[in-house]
Amino acid sequence: MSTPAAVLTGLGAYVPPRVVTNDELSRRMDTSDAWIVRRTGIRQRHWAEPGVATSDLAVEAGHRALKSAGAEGSDGSDGIGLVVVATTTPDQQCPAVAPDVAARLGLGTVAALDVGAGCTGFVYALATASAALVAGYAERALVIGAETFRPFLNPADRGTAVIFGDGAGAVTLRRGTTDEAGAVLTVDLGSDGTLKDLVGIPGNGSRHRSTGRPPHPDEQYLFMHGKEVFVQAVRRMAQSSTTALAQVGWSVDEVDHVVGHQANLRILHAVAGELGLPEERLVRHVDRVGNTSAASIPLALADATERGRLRPGDRLLLTAFGAGLAWGSAALTWPGITLA
Known part of the structure; x- marks a missing residue:
């Protein structure tokens, strides 16, 4: 029996x-290139200009993402009623990024908010928008990481400076049902x-x-305590993934693709090992863009789509871990x- 759910309709990167x-x-x-590749699997990243x-x-x-969904309209009449932006690096401490983004996209005076959950931010933002759609607070939403x-x-800290990159990815959602392709079936947080x-940016806050x-x-x-973060990331992502799979009644063998937070190739492989998942089912993009939080x-979803790897009806497991500490799977x- 189908029930209300948020359904993916568009994707942009x-x-x-x-x-x-x-x-x-x-x-x-x-x-060195060899050291970075051995420790992280990253070969390059993109940085924004000053x-x-x-x-x-x-x-x-x-x-x-709006164009992908065929929802874009110059007068904001495309039906988007909610914008959620996940970020750890907002333009300023106040106000939030999301209202500015909504206005610049021509979406008018829609509800808009930021979500701060570190590298897990997109999963938290997806959960926030999905809940709003299912509850009927909006019919369509735009979620951006x-x-x-x-x-x-810190340019002198090779433990972080070689890892992180800049970028943005977005999905559009509409209110639908669980039996539709694109339905978000469950989220574990x-x-x-x-x-x-273990990881954070301590300066300039109220403390x-x-x-x-x-x-x-x-x-x-x-700053980041890499060894401890590695252990926690593998443990929490594997546990959360197992919980999400149990909630929808899928076995690991029934999952077509696992799209994990692209923090480090070694972490992705370790999570696959914990789940008993063949590594070929991992979606990997970290080598070309680094950790984009x-x-x-x-x-990663956009890259896999562009390469023709994702097909309608495929079963996907998303999982992430980041500062907070926070983790989540969908x-x-x-x-x-x-x-x-």
């Missing part, structure tokens, strides 16, 4: 044109704030401002989507 190779980074810091902010990437990806991490990377100090002490320059950059899953069927 955008990465800045500037490509930064491992060889380029090795000329700036103590690293003056380009997260909202700029989000608008481009959102425009392409967008990041410009370059300004937050979790967090553990006791481990918040520092309340002390009256200016943040140390290093505190304005992203909240943008990584929709970017199970859905794939619709027939044409990229704009």
Whole structure:
């Protein structure tokens, strides 16, 4: 029996044109192409030019998703009633990115909000929009994951500077039913704030401002305790994936593709091992764009679509892990989507 569900109708992706190779980074810091590839699987990433902010990437990806869905209209009458932007790198601390993005896309005075859940942001944003559609608060929604991490990377820290890239990915959703191709069937979410100090950007928040002490320059950059994050990421993504599969009654063998957060190729392979999943079912995009945080899953979906890997009716498992700590997974069927 079918029940109300959010259904994917469009997909868009955008990465800045500037490509930064491992060889380029090795000329700036103590690293090498071989070291980066061995540790992360990343060969290049895209960085936004100075003056380009997260909202700029989000608008481009959102425009392409709307065009993909055939929903774009100059007067905002396309029916989008909600915009959710997942990001850890907003243009400014206040206001949120989403209202600006909605306005620049010509969507008028729709509901718009940001979701901050680190690299798990897209899954959280997908859950937020799906719940709103199922509850009847909107008929259509636009969900965007967008990041410009370059300004937050310490150029002297090879543990982070070689990993992260900039980009944005977006999907459009409409209110539908679970028996339709494209239906989001379940979402599992979790967090553990006791481990918040494993990854983050501590400077310029209310904690520092309340002390009256200016943040140390290093505190304005992203930090990450890589080994501990690796262990937690594999554990939480595997557990959340198992929970999501149980909720929809799928076995691992019935999953056609796993689209994990593209943080690190070793993490993706380890999660596949924990699930007993053949590695060929993993969607991998991290080698070409790096870790794009909240943008990584929709970017990977767009890449797999462009390569003809995803077919209507395929069963997909999305799973992510990031700062917070936060994690989440979603199970859905794939619709027939044409990229704009």
